[in-house]
Amino acid sequence: MVLSGEEADILPGNALPIKNIPLGTQVHNIELRPGKGGQMVRSAGGFAQIVAKEGDYAQLRMAVGARSARCRSFAWRPSEQVGNTEHENVSLGKAGRSRWMGKRPKVRGVAMNPVDHPHGGGEGKTSGGRNPVTPWDSRRVDTKPGCNKRTTN
DSSP: OOOBSTTOOSOTTOEEEGGGSOTTOEEOSEESSTTSOEEESOSTTOOEEEEEEETTEEEEEESSTTOEEEEETTSEEEBSOOSOTTGGGOOOOSHHHHHHTTOOOOOOGGGSOTTTOTTOOOSSSOOOSSSOBOTTSOBOTTSOOOOOTTTOO
């Protein structure tokens, strides 16, 4: 039976405030703001470990690298690890299965004609000859983003 509440046992699937969970426990589906719902560590095989508790906040160590995060200690989260840990090892096997998932092929700009992409054209296997741009001749999307207008004052 899965329980949710302040007095719930620390068993896989039970949700309780982090202030009631001992240090070193693995948790997932972490709320950043109490009552908003889980936002972090929700994908297959993910978990975070409770490292420290200090006042209203708790320090969590993420499973990926050495990242850590702070969250409110009265936010709710289920204990243990998310299931389906072997998800990343699944081989799709063919291009069609990838298409069923909505993924379209990625065609390099240098393989296109000049009418289709700024890197296209040229004799033989040319390298593009300019800084990376999108097909619409703007700068690459992986450069530094602008200001987040929703969260700034």
